[in-house]
Amino acid sequence: MRAEPIHQISRKGLTVWRLYGVIQTVLLVIVAAFVCYGTYYFEWPPFIYSIAGVVVLLSAILSVYLFPKIRWERWRYEVREHEIEVQHGLFVVKRTLIPMVRVQHVDTTQGPILKRYNLGNISISTAATVHTIPALIMDEADGLRARISELARVAEDDV
Amino acid sequence: MSNEIYRLHPVSAIITTVKALKSMILPVAIIIISNGFNFSFNFHSEHFFETVLLFGVWGGAAVLALVGGIVKWRTFVYWFEDGELRVKYGLFVKKKRYIPFERIQSLNYNEGIFHRLFGLVKVQVETAGSKGGKPEVELTAIRKVAADVIELEMRQAKNRIEQQIDVEQTLEPTPMEEVIVPTIYHMSIRDLLVLATTSGGIGVVLSGIVAVVSQFSDIIPYEAVFHELSDFVKVGAFLIALTVMLILLVAWFVSVIITLVNYYDYTVRIEDEKLIITKGLLEKKRITLPLNRIQAIRIVENPLRQLTGFATVVVESAGGNGEKGGDKKIALFPLIKKHDCLQTLAELFPDMNWHPEYTRSPKRARPFFYRIDFIWLVPIIGASSYFLYPYGLLSLLLIPLTILLGIWQHKTAGYMIDGKQFTMQYRLFSRITIYMEKKRIQSVECTQSYFQKRKKVMSVKATVMSGMTGMTGNVPSLEQRDAETILSWYEY
Numbered sequence: 001m002r003a004e005p006i007h008q009i010s011r012k013g014l015t016v017w018r019l020y021g022v023i024q025t026v027l028l029v030i031v032a033a034f035v036c037y038g039t040y041y042f043e044w045p046p047f048i049y050s051i052a053g054v055v056v057l058l059s060a061i062l063s064v065y066l067f068p069k070i071r072w073e074r075w076r077y078e079v080r081e082h083e084i085e086v087q088h089g090l091f092v093v094k095r096t097l098i099p100m101v102r103v104q105h106v107d108t109t110q111g112p113i114l115k116r117y118n119l120g121n122i123s124i125s126t127a128a129t130v131h132t133i134p135a136l137i138m139d140e141a142d143g144l145r146a147r148i149s150e151l152a153r154v155a156e157d158d159v
Numbered sequence: 160m161s162n163e164i165y166r167l168h169p170v171s172a173i174i175t176t177v178k179a180l181k182s183m184i185l186p187v188a189i190i191i192i193s194n195g196f197n198f199s200f201n202f203h204s205e206h207f208f209e210t211v212l213l214f215g216v217w218g219g220a221a222v223l224a225l226v227g228g229i230v231k232w233r234t235f236v237y238w239f240e241d242g243e244l245r246v247k248y249g250l251f252v253k254k255k256r257y258i259p260f261e262r263i264q265s266l267n268y269n270e271g272i273f274h275r276l277f278g279l280v281k282v283q284v285e286t287a288g289s290k291g292g293k294p295e296v297e298l299t300a301i302r303k304v305a306a307d308v309i310e311l312e313m314r315q316a317k318n319r320i321e322q323q324i325d326v327e328q329t330l331e332p333t334p335m336e337e338v339i340v341p342t343i344y345h346m347s348i349r350d351l352l353v354l355a356t357t358s359g360g361i362g363v364v365l366s367g368i369v370a371v372v373s374q375f376s377d378i379i380p381y382e383a384v385f386h387e388l389s390d391f392v393k394v395g396a397f398l399i400a401l402t403v404m405l406i407l408l409v410a411w412f413v414s415v416i417i418t419l420v421n422y423y424d425y426t427v428r429i430e431d432e433k434l435i436i437t438k439g440l441l442e443k444k445r446i447t448l449p450l451n452r453i454q455a456i457r458i459v460e461n462p463l464r465q466l467t468g469f470a471t472v473v474v475e476s477a478g479g480n481g482e483k484g485g486d487k488k489i490a491l492f493p494l495i496k497k498h499d500c501l502q503t504l505a506e507l508f509p510d511m512n513w514h515p516e517y518t519r520s521p522k523r524a525r526p527f528f529y530r531i532d533f534i535w536l537v538p539i540i541g542a543s544s545y546f547l548y549p550y551g552l553l554s555l556l557l558i559p560l561t562i563l564l565g566i567w568q569h570k571t572a573g574y575m576i577d578g579k580q581f582t583m584q585y586r587l588f589s590r591i592t593i594y595m596e597k598k599r600i601q602s603v604e605c606t607q608s609y610f611q612k613r614k615k616v617m618s619v620k621a622t623v624m625s626g627m628t629g630m631t632g633n634v635p636s637l638e639q640r641d642a643e644t645i646l647s648w649y650e651y
Contacts (some may be wrong), residue, residue: 002643082651091605096604097649126601127477128629130621 005078013135014072021063102126162649171299176228242316268445346425354494355418355603454623461589517573524636529565583632593632615641
């Protein structure tokens with residue numbers, strides 16, 4: 001059994017994902033409210049109420065509690081001298097290996113919510129693929145970017 | 160260094176114009192048809208104004224296209240300097256583009272019908288960065304001699320870099336040294352016919368017919384047709400079947416003709432580390448592809464061809480637009496006996512192992528190949544059995560069929576690691592074998608679902624650069640230990 005990559009992403013990332021879940025649920029509640037109003041106003045069949053309620057409840061449980069938790073537990077990465085290893089996945093666990101010589105460039109991105117928590121995403125691009133490690137502490141992300149770009153020096157072959 | 164400035168052939172103005180006009184035909188045709196041909200130049204007619212407006216706009220656009228073509232031809236110049244191909248064009252906004260010779264991925268020659276009348280070629284210069292399937296530089300029409308000059312310049316520039324000691328020698332006007340160019344593959348008429356008849360081109364033709372029919376939907380009197388049809392049905396199912404057969408036959412025939420025209424005289428040659436592919440009957444195409452730019456090689460055998468021992472060999476190469484727009488999948492050998500192709504490939508790429516011994520997917524992984532299909536299969540079977548009661552039950556046959564297909568897929572799934580080479584084999588319907596070099600692989604990914612984890616199997620994906628994006632090979636459900644071996648092998 002191969003050892004898992006050692007680093008986990010920031011604990012605050014879990015909070016951010018929960019926040020995303022809350023936002024999604026709030027949007028759903030708004031939609032559900034409209035549907036319920038419509039049901040009341042146009043006298044659609046009453047079971048629509050229960051469907052709307054169940055959808056909101058499910059979204060709340062899954063996207064606020066369960067999915068972020070599993071996702072956060074699964075998310076691991078490791079930057080070694082010659083390659084980057086990433087593991088993630090909710091239902092299907094993916095492990096990806098990216099050799100340093102293949103790395104073309106590294107980006108960090110930060111949206112308003114991530115900024116609030118001083119987090120950032122880091123995207124590693126090869127010629128053909130892009131791999132993103134989400135929700136790293138900004139300093140760590142900057143350090144990682146610098147380190148990867150240092151390690152990913154000259155590629156011997158084209159592309 | 161000859162800093163002579165070259166121009167395009169005047170015919171290029173016509174070609175550019177015709178191309179612009181051609182792109183206008185469809186919208187104009189749609190407008191005319193949707194108007195129901197209600198045009199009239201009679202001043203008193205109520206359609207007069209529309210007609211004048213339409214033809215005015217159209218004529219204006221045509222004139223603009225012509226002017227554009229002429230301007231492009233007059234202003235377009237190219238020359239060679241400092242080991243670069245330099246291009247300049249534009250009337251008000253001058254555009255310049257310099258391309259170093261070493262960066263040129265491929266040099267494609269194209270001879271359309273217009274070109275052949277005047278002995279011209281269209282040259283497309285591609286680099287790895289060509290965006291959206293467009294070549295970096297397109298010389299619309301130049302004389303064949305001029306096209307040869309480009310290649311000569313390229314070769315000279317490369318020699319200059321390699322052996323800067325003897326500059327005078329290379330500067331000598333080396334007059335088109337006749338290199339013996341070995342042909343490594345030529346498609347015989349028999350193979351061409353087999354290719355044409357077994358290719359899946361019929362789908363393309365059918366969808367083309369549908370597209371055309373839907374364009375004309377406004378003028379087809381559906382109701383009348385429907386009445387006709389209901390009479391027709393009364394005559395008998397046999398006649399309908401016959402008609403359908405006829406349509407299919409015609410479509411198939413057309414697709415055969417298209418393939419024949421496209422692949423006529425298909426030849427692959429090799430010339431100093433470059434593959435040169437020529438083909439075409441009406442429009443002659445020539446594609447140049449440096450060997451060291453090839454990222455991976457794929458052998459595709461569809462079931463019919465596998466049975467008869469034929470295969471298609473596709474090369475994946477980075478960047479550029481290849482033969483059709485966005486994707487850079489060049490069929491190196493569109494149709495070849497599997498046995499011969501391995502031999503030829505071994506000559507071309509002597510470092511690779513062309514007779515791999517595969518490690519297959521373990522037996523306990525077999526259910527993974529068909530189990531997931533039941534998710535969509537069961538509702539379909541349920542629905543069709545219920546709604547189309549007696550005949551719908553036939554859909555139950557799908558179950559053994561999927562299982563058989565799954566077993567077949569399971570039998571095909573395998574991989575081999577040999578030194579610096581990774582070979583994968585798998586199938587959906589066609590058997591696909593991908594040969595990749597370790598240094599060409601961009602990333603390797605292993606995935607494992609919850610169920611796979613219980614059975615200790617893992618799926619493996621490897622991506623190489625191909626065209627604009629990548630090409631991913633995917634072997635499902637290998638032994639977990641094997642998948643981990645691949646990961647460890649791929650590590651530095």
